[in-house]
Every structure is written in structure tokens, then in C-alpha cells.
Amino acid sequence: MYKAVEFLNSYQREAVINNEKVLLLNSCVGSGKTTVLVHKVLYLYHEKKIPLKDMVVLTFTNKAAQEIKARILESDAVGEIKEEDLLFFGTFHSVARQLLSTCLPVEDLGYTKEFTILDQNDAESLFDRIINKYRLNIKYRKKLEKRMEEYKNGVSLYGVMKYEDEIEKFIECFSEEKKLLNVMDFGDLIKNASILLKNADFKPSWIIIDEFQDTDMDQLEMIDGLMDKNTHVFAVGDPNQVIYTWRGSSQSLFNTFKERYNAKEMTLPINYRSTATILEAARAFINMPHSLEGVRGKGASIIVKRHYNSFNEAMYLVDTIKKLIADGIKYKDIAVFYRMQKQSQVFEDVFKNHGIPYEVSLRKNIKDIPVLNWFIKLLKASVNSRDVDSLYYVLKDEKYGLGLTAKKASALYESIKKEEFNDIPEIVLKIMEFKTWCENNKPETTDLECHLYEYFDIDNYISPTSIYYDEDKILILNFLKELIDVSFHENTTIFERIRKAVDYSSLYGKSIIKESIDKDNDSIKLMTLHASKGLEFKYVFITGANYGIMPLGTRLMDEEEKRLFFVGITRAMDYLEISYHANPEDYRALPIVSPYLKMIPEQLIESQELKGRAHALSGLRKEIKSNMDKNSAEYIKMQKKALHPKYGTGYIISEEGENFVVEFDGYGKKTFSKSFCPLKFLD
Template sequence: MNFERELAELNEYQRAAVLDENAACIVSAKVGSGKTTVLISKVLYLHDQKKVPYEDMVVLTFTNKAAGEIRERLAAKESSLSPEQLQGFGTFHSVALHLLRDVLPVEELGYEPGFTVIEPDEEVELALQIIEEEKLQIKYKNRLKKRLEQERTLYEQGKKETRYGDDLFVLMHRLGQEKLRQNKFTFRDLLRVSNFLLRRLVAEGEKEKFHPAWIIVDEVQDSDDIQIEFMEHLVVLGAKLFAVGDPNQVIYTWRGSRSNIFYQLKERFGARELTLPINYRSSGAILAAAKCFQQNPGELTGARTRGEKLRIRRHYNAFGEAQYLAAEIRGLMESGVACREIAVFYRLQSQSEILEKVFTGESIPFEVSVKKTIQDIPVLNWFLKVLRFSCNEKDAPAGVKALADKQYGEIRSAKRAREIIESVVTEKAERGRQKSGSESSQPADEHEGLTEKMCGFAEYFAEDCLENVIVDPAYVYDYFELDRYLKPTAARYSEDREYVWNLLERMITFALEQGLGFLEGFRLFLNSSALYGVQILQKEVNLQADSVKLMTLHASKGLEFSHVYIIGVNFGLIPLRTGDFETEDEERRLFFVGMTRAKDYLELSYYTNPDQVRVAPGESRYLQMIPRELVEGGVEEVRFEKTDLQKLRKEVEKSARVQPLAMLFGGGGAGKSAEESAGEPADKPVGETAEGSAEMKHGKMPRVRHAKYGVGTITSEDETMVTAEFENYGEKQFIKAFSELEYL
């Protein structure tokens, strides 16, 4: 690799960051300034010029996607790289997992090497079970997950009283004991236990056990206290720190990150601060508008020309907007713009539903960024539990759920399944005590039940057994006799079998790529799937696929598109209603992130009659903050033609036969079952009754009730629209297809 050429391609600010060798350096990388390029170049500089082995670097990211991108870009420049060399490259949690599995003595704390990583929802299930069994008094159990997150720090600091004076701290103590007994770690536990053991290494003067030369941190602005502590322990062990991030992109304070993170890091590590001020992504007009929402001071310079001005559109409601977007995108496609260069951003995931429906009807190719994992597929969710118990017999709850699964299990009662699991595990342990150390257990009989198969898995697939199993999923599939549980006569059999087969293939490939034995590879894969949610169906947005991308503002972080549409810029959506200044500041930073994803074209829109509850009609104050000279032609209103509304009405009424309209659009039809909706005449507008029509014909103004505006009087009505006057609200106009009016 020619590093001198690599260095020559960087600007002066980027070069200064790459060549800096201070013990701690924090780089304020402005949006679109080449942050990842600098990070990759830093790694290559240390390895190529300073001869630091990759094994002596710890590169920390906040998403698996970012870690994967770094590995891929390094591999493109260094073709001889192996997975072993990059074990310290990953998310905070995955690196902590690597340390606990391969470096730190977790067994001294009572854990066994084959521990399981569980997701937050599973920890809540375990907590609820403890509450029930021990009759603990816990307030607000419906918010238990959030309470465990919010008050855990107080518990770890030794506080004696909870915020609400209940048994939550007793629960946390018992939860910790139960996780240890079941040999389980939560995501937070991975970092907490790693920090404890790293701190002990320092205290006992055993730095030689683990002493990285460099820590390199991506998106450092997202760090919370436990992650900063993790970095600090690595620094104390002798590592130099290089971190990049953007204080204007702190959008996860609800997860523990802080808006003053750069000041905190500089003070804590005595770090030098450098900056990357040149934006290479957005046009001058887009960048000028985005600067209105930049909260942290510092230079932000655009490298591109001014380009097109922004556009602001006014829509009646979300359906009208979706129809408009479909037509706009169709025009872009016909002009040669690739669909993958077009994105629609929104604040809440629920806003994608109407876009999906309209885009499907208009044959617009699209993908929705929703993280769907193997846990979202019933057969894989079941099979994961089978494998988890098979690889960790202390994880009895997984075994019970696998055995008592309503669709794929073989025992109907969870209580009976628990008794069977406990009985077989106890019997196996007793047999193990009676056997001599040199005598191994026999593999499970050919037709034993699922419990025996799970309990015999580790012995049957011992490292010295069935060498070819590592390349053939059939060994595992046949061992469990999975056809007995997938049922060849079931309608879903072929699909379920393909899911399971693909999962096994991925697990085997993973083990091979990691250079691990069969069991160890399976265990690590299961823990990785808990951390990241392995994408079996590729439901996350595939940026290379030629389709329009639909995603929340949060999901847009780190991406870029030539054409960006940000919808629903109404108060109550963008920004959301907030209860404090800190959250309001984060909403503003989030809007800044969304705007700066756009390279060439940015359009913002709002509703005059929003469908969502607590969303104010009219443009958000954010739109009023943008200088009018940056906006093309002022605010343009997009109106429906009457023929479009008639088509809309028919489409909505057709959908109502399948499910309530409130579920489709958040509008009319609320409270009615699908059967009730289906029983209404197809040609009657929603919100209009026979009595109401008769009253209009005889000159009477009917009274109506609306969920938001209260009781009002109809003032005018035609085939598609109805207008009503409400006390304290004045006149409101409704499309009949979406009307929530109840005639009195």
C-alpha cells in the first residue's frame, strides 16, 4: 500500500489529525467532513508508518454497521488481513464480549466461559418472574424496563432508597444473582463486568495481560458514562486515545450521551482538540440552511457551489403528501435519477405506513428502514432458544420456552416444560458425578425428545467429533430431527425449513470466518445475534438496492442521498413536544442531522390538517428559522383534484373492508371492526350518515362531534369535502374519506 499517496489525498485538517501523536486527541469532525476517511487513514498510518500491529489497536464504534464498514475499507487496502487481527475492532459491546471471552478472567466472578448474552426484553421477563415468585412490591411495572435503565446507576452507586420507595433495588440485587446463576450477561453487564476486571488488572499491577497501544473511537459524541469509563481503563493500561465525532450530532441523550461530551472528554483525558471544518457533501444552499440549527460553535465551510435552493411544501394531510411524493419520485425516475439516491425522512416510524401503502399502489420501489431480526421470525425465534439452551444448560428459561412453544414445541404447559427441563438437567448432572472422569456420556438416542437432544448437544458435537459438521447444516438439522417440529404437512413448512437451513449455514460460515471450533463458533454467533440482531431477511435498508429509502431521522444518521424529503415538519412531530430545554435542543440537532444528509436537493413539508394526535396544524417554527432567500419561490401548496379525492375515497373504503381506517390512516373509521366497516355501502362517504344527508337536503345544519374539536355544526358539504364550525376552534375542513365526524 502506498501510504504517501493516501496522505496526499487528505486536506490540511485531515492530515493534521492523522499525523497527530498526542497521548489523547479529540477531533471535532463537522458533518460531511470525511470523518470515516480520517479514522481509516489513522489506523493505516499507525500500522504502516508507526508499525503498530492491528492486534494492539482497539477501534470502537456505536453500530455494527459502522464497524463492518471500517473492516471492509481496511480489507480493501490490506488484502491479507485476518479476523484474528481485527478482534478489537467493533462496537463497545462486541469488544467487551471479546475481552470477557478471551482475555479477562470471568470465571473468578462465578461465570463460565460459555455464557449467554441476552437482550433487554429478556431481562425484563426475568425480572417479572422474580417479582411474582418473591412477591416484591414494584411500582409502575408497565414501565419496568425504563425504570431499570434509569435507576440502575443509583443502585450501583450504593443508594439505599429508590425514587418511589419500593423494592426495585431488591429486585436489581436478585436479578444480578439470577443472571449469574443462569450464566447470562445483558449488554450493560458486558461493559460493567469488563470495567470491573480491567480496574482490577490495574490495581493488581497485571497490565501485561492486556495493554493495547491505541484506542480509536468513532462517533465519540454518543458515549455514555459506562463507555467513557471503559475508554479510561484502556488509557490507564497504557493506550493512547484518538477519537472523532461531531458535538452537533448528539441525538441520543435518552440513551445516556451528553451534549457537553467534548468538554468532558478534553477535561478527563487532557486531550488536544482538532477540527475538520470542511463539508464535502451538501450544496451551499443546503448547508447555509442547516447552519441555522447548528448549536455548537465552530467553523463549518462548504466545499461545493450554492446549488439549488430548498423547497417548502404545504400539504392538506399525510395522504395528500404521499400522493404528491409518489408523483415527484416518478418524475425523478423518468429523468434518470436512481431511486437509491432518493430518501424520505420522518420523525416517527408510524408515519411510514401511509407512504408504504401509496408507493405500493403507484409501483414506486421502496425500502423501509426497520430493524427486523431473526427474533422477528417465529421459527427462528424458537430455534434460537433451542440452540441457546443447547449451548448453555444454565439458560433454563430458553429451554422451557423452546419446549413449550405453542407452534413448534412439544409440551403445552410451561409449568410441565419447566419440570421436564429441571428433571433432565438434574439427572444428567447426577450421571456425570457417577461416571469416571475418563468416561464420556453417550449421545442421545435416535428418537429421544427435544429436551434430551438439547441437553446432549454439546457432548454430541464435541470438538473431536464429526469433523465435517462444520461445513454441512444437515448434521445439526438431522440431529434435532427438526422435521418433527416444523411439521412437513404445515403450510409454512417449506418457508420455515429454508429459514432454519439458512441460519445454520450462516452460523457455520461465521465459525469458519472467525477461525473457531464448531461449538465455540455457535456460542459466539448466538451472542452476536443478541447484540446486533442478525439480518436473515436483509430487512434493513440495502443502500445499494435501487429503491427509495424510507426512514426516521434517527436512522438517517451517517447516510447521504442526492434527493431528500423531510416530511411532517409540524410542531408535535418536528419538533416533538418536549418537557425541557435539553430535549428541545436534541430535537433541533436531530433536524440538523436530517437536513445534512442531502447532497443536491432538500424539500421540507408540513400539514394544514395533520392526522396525528397532538400535532399542530401549520408550519413548525423550524421552517420559520430558515432564511427566505434560501427557499425557492416561497411556500407552495399542493392541492388535490376532485378526481383524485374520489379515487382516494374508493381506495380507503376498499381498505376498510380489511381493517379499520384508524389503523390505516389514523383517521375515520376508528372504533369500528373490520366486519362493521365491511357492512357499510361502498358508495357512502365515511363520516356521512343517511340521516345527515337528509337533514342537509331539508335545509337543516346537522350537529357533529369530533374527537379533538368537540361538538360543532356542519356549514357546507359537497361530494368530497365537509366543513364544520366548532366553538373555540372556528371552521375546520375535512376530506370525507378521512373524516372522524360523528353525526348527532
Template sequence: MSAMDFLDKLNPGQRKAVTAQDGPVLVVAGPGSGKTRVLTQRIVYLIANQGVRPWQILAVTFTNKAAKEMGERVKAIINEQAIEGMMIGTFHSICARILRRESEHLPLESNFVIFDSDDQQSLVKSIIREMNLNEKLYRASSVHAAISRAKNDLIFPDDYPINTYRDEVVKRVYTEYQKRLIASNAVDFDDILVYTARLLEENPVVRDKYAQRFRHVLVDEFQDTNLAQYALVKHLASHHKNIFCVGDPDQSIYAWRGADYRNIRRFEQDFPDAQTVLLEQNYRSRQNILDVAMGVIDRAQNRRKKRLFSDRGAGEKIFFYEARDDFGEASFVVDTIAQLVASGEFEPKDCAVMYRTNAMSRLIEEAFLQARLPYKLVGAQRFYGRREVKDVIAFLRLVHNPSDEAALGRVINIPPRGIGEKTLTTLHMVARQNNVSAGAILLDLARGAESPHYKSFTGRAAIPLSDFGGLLSNWIAYSKTETVPELFDRILRDVNYKEYIVDDNSEESLDRWENVQELKRLAMEYSTRTMDEFLENVALVADQDTITDSNAPTLLTLHAAKG
């Protein structure tokens, strides 16, 4: 099937969007209106019909899954060679690529590491303690959230606005936090976007290089972009002005992490000549569902009204039940599912229970347990959040970048080797006195008594530090010639990691080792690729929920369902 044949299968709104003339285009896509199809077909149309080269196209998504799906759909229509060089990915993955290429303009080396959420919280917590702040008044999570919001709004430490004493404290922590990240040759997730936005803003040569390359910039889920992300796409489209954004402000659910639905309004102000296309035909739901949804959202002010319609018929009426209390609500939900399954018309896995916050799942879970019915809980576990997985990744990060303070703090005493908090504090103090990283001191201590820093520690502390420094030095040497999985195995073997976590052959211990083996399977995919790529993928990959294929109802938040 040719690209042009495929256009015949689009509805009028979709076709109008896909074949829009050059220039800024805003596609307001209602739920279930085929926006992924429109984005995919737009790419195919540009390459097959407009003669645009693949490497001149940038397509930005919010999840790795969406990026992968978009690429596969395009390949299914035109051959793989025809899209070679096209850049499809998440905001973070694309920006990380740009930063590594342009590291000479940054206060970082090109092998910078990406601190995950736990690393960031841990760093903020240590700064709060060192500043002798009241940890109950200034919780690390709260202070870090304020820093993250500032970054999303492109506010740097020096420009952080002070209206209260708390703001002053946050500014001090933010300033030190940023210094520590740079000292560790590290960035957090927000930095990846902020550094890129600032680089494109302040360096016209770099900006023009990418803006001239990308003749067409396409953005998915535009309503979920924050200010930094909007600034990025605006800069990247600044030369050709061919920016194609697909979104729906009615579906914006990520305000809590900086998303700003007003970006759609900014887009219209910044590109007054933009073409706007409405996608109103829904392929997912029946008309009654759409009418109820519109009845709710139409009450919102300052929005562009849409009239969603479906060719799938009216469907069943919505059933509304008002329970006496939350216990009655949970019982009704479980009883209804039990009746649906007992009728033989539905399988348990055909049912889902959605709620606003995770805390609301408790009573529903208890109702399922009391009824002796199984259920699946989405969001309960994260693979990359498990202790043993984070340990191994931290070892690899430390070898890749010995300045990585968070990784060093995590694994320096894993398995236990007699390096306590007091020794660690002394190590950091010696590092600061010598204006180098703690990792650099550790590597020098590998020389034993010949190191000028050896006498800064008691004999009891110096020996394990020297031993670990020796291990780290060897791993760094081996990393020059060994593949990612080979180095992975060497580190685990050298520290006897399996014996450390499988200490009692219990089911829990074996499960932990299985998690390490699962990470090893991922590492095997990087046998011919670099540690940079492996660590970047691990840091950026979307958290995966451990859902089995068991035949059970699914419990999840509305955010999880939308995401």
C-alpha cells in the same frame, strides 16, 4: 501506494488529525468530513510511520459493519501481515473477549451466554409475575428500560436510587433479574460493558495488563458513547494516555439508549491537555444543504460551533412545502416521487422518504398503496427476530450452556411434547429446592426412574421431561466432537424440526424453512470455529433489515438513516 503517499491526499484538517502527536486527541468531525478515512489513516500512520506494533492498537466502533470496513481499508494500504494482532471491533465484541479471558474474576463461567432483547424482557416479565406486581402498572418493557439506563450509568442493584415507590419496585426486580442472569450463567448486552468497566475499575492488575498492551486507543462515533463506554476507554487508555476520539456532538442521536454527548465535555475535563482538531470540509453535500443544516443546529446552546463548507458548489435550493394535514403531506410526497420518476431523470430507487418515528410511516405507506406504487420499508423485519431462527439458536444455546433459563423455556416444548406451563413451573421449583439449574434437573431426569427427582412429577409429565433430558444429554456429548453445522443438523433431525414448521407446504412455511437454511449457511462458516464464537456472533451482530434490490423508493426513520 505507500502510507505516506496516501497522506498527500488528505485535506489540512484530516492531515493534522492523522499525524497528531502522542497524547489525547479529540477530532470533532462534521458530517461527511471523512472521519472513517481519518481513523483508517491514523492506524496506518501509527504502524508505518511511528513503528507502533499492530497488537498495541485498539480501535473501537459501534457496528460490526464499521469495524469490518475499517479493517479492510487498512489492509488496502498496508499488507495484511502488517496488521496481524490488531484489535478492531465493537464495544460489545471487545468487552466480551476480555470477559471470557478474565472470567475467573467474575460471577460467571467463561462459556457464559448473551441474552437477547426478547430473553431479557421475558425474564423481567416472569419476575414481575412471581412478585405478584400489577403488570399494567409495571410493564416489563418499562421496568427493563429503567434497569438498562441504570447499567449504562454504572449503577448496580445495591446502589439503585429510591425516590418513589416505583423506584423501590424497580430495584427489587433489578436485584432478582441480576441473580437470575448469574444463575443462568448469562449476561445481557449492558452487562458486557458494565462487567468490563467494573473489572477494570476494581482490579488494577487486569486494568494494567490491557492498558499497558494498548499503546493507542481509537474510538469512532464518540458522541454516541454512554457513561459505561466512556469509563471503558478511559481505563484502557490509562497507562499510555494515547486516546484518539472521533465524534460530533451535533450528530448525537442515541440519547434514548444511554448515549451521552456530555462525554465530549468529560473528555476535555479529564484530558485538559488534549489536542482538538476540527474537520469542517464536507465531501457529501452541496453548500445549500450545509447552510440549512447549520442554520438549524446553530440554535442549540452549549456547543462548539463549526463552519461546514463544500467545494461541490451551491447546489439546488431547498424546497419547503407545508401541507394542510398529514394526509396532504403523504399525498404530496408520493405525487412528487411519481413526477420525478415520470420525468425520466430519476429511478424510483433514487428516492427516499424519511420521518421521525416508525408510526409516521402508516399514512405514507397507504398513499403509496393507493397510488399502486411499490416501496421498501427499512426496519420492518429482522432476521434474528424470526421465530424459527430464535428456536434453533435457543437449542444450540441450551446445549452449550444447560443453565440457560431463557433458552430452556423457549424450546422445552418445541415441537410440542406435552410439557405445559404447570410442568415447567414444577421443574423450576424442584431446581430451586435443590439449588441447581432447571437444566441440571432435566439432565438428571434422563436417567428415568433412577433419578431422585423423577417422583416430583406426575407420570404424564415425567416421561416427556425424561425424554427431552435424554436428547439434551446426547447433544451435549456430541458437541464435544462435532462441528457447529454438524450439531445444528443433528438437533433439527432429532426433533423433526422441518416437519414441525413445514406442516402445510404453504409459502409461509417454506419461507420459514428457508430462514433456518440461511442460519445453517451462517453455521457453515463456523465449521472450524467454536460454538462460543458462533453464539457470540449471533448475539452481537447488528440487526439486518431485509431490503431487496427492487427498484422502489425507501421509507425509513431518521435514526435508521443515520445508523
């Protein structure tokens, strides 16, 4: 008997031992969903004797996948479970990649098993090359990804276009070019896996899905392809945390899932994280107000403060944090949330000046680190002989490569194809011979990162006389070591390990080395509300809660904005403080409090300026309009100016979804699309 289930509450235990064909588990915030998911895997393995290789566990972040795998491995006291047993445990994209490179016939789609992943930076370069190569007439090039997505949904004209361009031809060329290069982009991984899974023999006994609320229709099709009549599905999610609709997720997918698979529903209603006061406030923002139960005491009131501006608030937070630290609170137990990334800068500056340690949750990009960007291209060219674009980048790069012109790089490649090897640069020979070098080294080679560094003779390219030499060398060695250590403890070849490492760098960017937020570091955590999802802190400060920021623009009735605020307040365990500014810097923000604070019952709030009245959203419209009218003259003066070629100078008075609303003297209010805006913004 798998005895660990005895330590779970009755709701968790029932979910773990349930044997329904398809189960949708609605996990309320802070209810221990990851604990349940891990125990479900272990219960199936130990009690039901389901091999781990016969399970597919799908997550939405690499961090979540690593946590689940780590907890499963830690539970195994006798060392029975190996990392290679967790072959299909990972993000949707990484599992799709694993399937495509192992058990699915990618050759049927024009690829080889040695395909690599085209990340966003590579895709943008390829876009330009295709347009130039085929001399295509393409409008709004900077919006090509969005245009391709809309075209897939039947929309060929975009924004204010009157005439069609060659978007269809571009999409055809892009698809063919990817096959020539033997690369797939992120969307291809899911799409191609779904196509091939329909007729594949691989059908796992169990599919387990984490954070189901973030699923989109393409991922649902992949799930569908993995299933046959004997497959069980266990999906865990919270419809009140759907905050990525711009990626394709939707609350309606819960109903689609239930109807398609006749799923049984269960709930985890007990929150172990937050005080009763915080939970009662959270209930005002969710669709099922009685489904959230707590086990902790009442706790402190929610503090609402008005500051003059963000700088004044940052200074206030310095004093507040110092007092908390003096009382024995650790820096890592404190978090500051905001709606937009740019709001972090003032806190970063002030905290730095006052010696407050902090970390900022900011997705880093390989492209922002030139030496790693070049080195990854070198590895991509080495593991994928058809990846001409990566080879060209290595040769053309002026700082680390050979600085060749496009014409000379192309001529060199043509010489290689004709097997004319006279005067071939050393770096090209290393790329061509890489697979052979890998075959001549044992998989268990120690210090593999150093051997790779020496094989490519990287010192010749990062220049020992450069002031960046030491930094660049450390970056490359650490990057290699972390990629190799994190990814692949499988009994496979060095070549395959490096190929997988390259793909991981594309899938997860710099975060594969180190998350930008490390919860174990003793530092204040600064992050957007979106980035806070899945985390918890004893002390949470939500800043800049003005109308126009929370919700963003005029999206008062936008359910996702409301759910995002819900996510923010439910990260707090013991203490929650929410602020707004009398003189907000952002042109979108009104100098009035967010209407969401009016939804929190008055008895839960401690504030000198605000009286909470637990309104419904619909009842707040009149009050907001009255406040806007009353502050109209002052507010217009605060707005950012914009110049229009026809209407002259006006003021941006609001932002409605994808549009700006601008007021012009003599012309009144005019609405412009953000994507195709003819406005020139003035200081």
C-alpha cells in the same frame, strides 16, 4: 511510508499522522470521518508498526463496524491482514463480550467463559419469573428497565408512587439469577468489562472511537479501564449530532473527556457531501456556525411545500419520483424522512399501489419471527448448559417445541440434574450432547448450517406438512448461514463459533442477517430522522414538518430536537425539500409550519407560502403563541379526546416531554405523566 495519506486533505492528513496521547477530532458532518478513521488504523499498522491485535476500535453500530473492517481488508492488496487480526474491532458491546469471553477473568464475577447474552425479550420473561418465584411486590412492571436505571441513580420511588415496593430486592434477585443462568444483559457487558479491566493485563496501544458523541458515562468508564500510561486514544465525533440523550449520550461528555484525559482538539471542517445552499441552511442549527466549509457549488434552493395532509403528499411524491426516474435518477438516490415511525404507513401504502419500490428502515426483532425465536432459544440452551429459561422455552413452545406445561418442563429438568435419563425427549438429548458433536466435527466443515439443521433434526419440529414449512426452513438455514459467514472466520472450534453466533443474534437481532435498509438496493428509502444518521442521498424529502412534530410536542427549546433536524437536512447532497401539512393527522401537530424553517435564511428557500426569516429559537416563541391563539378554537376541535375519571372529557392540546397537557371544560389545563396516565383515550 504509508503513501495513502497524500490523497487526504490537510485537515484529514494532520489527524491521521498526529501522535498526541489523546486526540478528540471534531468531525463536521460530511467531512469524511470514516475515511480518516480507517486511514488512522492503516497508518498505525503500516507506518508505526502497531499490531492490529494491539488496537481496540469501538463503534456504535454493527453496520459501522462491518464497514470499517471491510475497508481495512479491501486496502490490503497482498492479503497480509486477516479477519482474525481485527479481534477487538466492533461495537462497544461486542468488544466487551469478546474481552469477557477471552482475556478477562469472568469467573471472579460468578460467570463462566461460556456465558451467553440476555436480550431484551429474554429479560422481560425473566423479570416475570423472578417476581413470581420470590413473590415480590413490584409496581409498574412494564417500566422495570427504566425503574432499575433510576434506582441506580438513587431514585426508588417512581412516578406517583407514595410507598416504596421491593425494587431493591428485585434488583438483587435479578443479578443473582443472571449468574445462575450464566447470562449477561447488555448493561452487564459494559459494566463487567469495566470492573475487570481495572486490574487486567490487557491494555491496548491504541483505542480508536467512532461517533464519540453517542458515548455514555458507562462506556467512558470502559475506555478508562482499557487505558494505562502508554495507551493512546483517538476519538472522532460531532457534538452537533448528539441525538440520543435518552440513551445517556450528552454534549457534556466532550468536555468531560477533554478534562479527564487532557485531550488535544482538532477539527475536520470541510464538507464534501452537500451543496453550499444546504450547508448554509445547516449553519443556522449548529453551535459553531463558521466551522462548516463546503467544496461544492451553490446548488438548488431548498423547496418548502404545504400539502393538505400526508396522503396528498404521498400522491405528490409518486408523481415527483416518476419524473426523477425518467430523468435518470435512481430510486436508491431518493429518501423520505419523518419524525415518527408511524408516519411511514401512508407512504408505504401509496408507493405500493403505484409500483414505487421502497424499503422501510425498521428495526426487526427476533421475537417477531416465531420460528427464529424458538431456534435461537434452542441454540442458547445448547451452548449454555445453565440457561434453564431457554431450555424451558424450547420445551414449552406449542408451535415448534414439545408443548409441555411449565410443571412438566420443570420436572424434566430436575430429572436431568439427577442424571435420570429415562424417557428424555430427543431434542433434550441433542441439546445435552451438542458440545460433544461440535468437538467431533472439524472447524472448516463446509455447509455447517446444513449439518446443524440435520443434527437437531429440525424437520421434526417445523412440520413438513405445515403451510409454513418451506418459509420456516429457509429462515433457519439463511439465519445460520449469515450468522456463521458474517461473524467468524477465526481459527476456533465449531462450538465457539456457534456460541458467538448466538451472542451476535442477541446483540444485533435480525439485522445481523440483513439490514432493513440496503443502500445498494434500487429502492426509495423511508426512515425516521434518527435512522437517517450516517447516511446520504442525492434527493431528500423531509415530510410533516409541522409544529408539534418538528419539534415533537412543545420541545421548541430542546437542543436535541434542533440537532435532529440538522441531521436530517445534512443527509441531502443535491436537493432538499421540506413539507408541512395544513390538516395534520397527528393530535400533536399544529396546522402551522415548524419553527425550524423560520431559522433558515430567506434567500435559500423557494416557497409560495413561507417566508424564511432566519430567527433565533427564542425569538419564535411570541409568533408561535400568536399562531396558536389564532388557531386555538379550530385546533382544540382537531385534538384527540381523553376521558378522566374526575375531570370528564377533555382535549389533548400538547405534549411536553414526558407529559400530556389536557384542557377540560370548567377545570382548565391539567398535566399528566405519560408513564402513569389515568386518561382513557377516545376516538
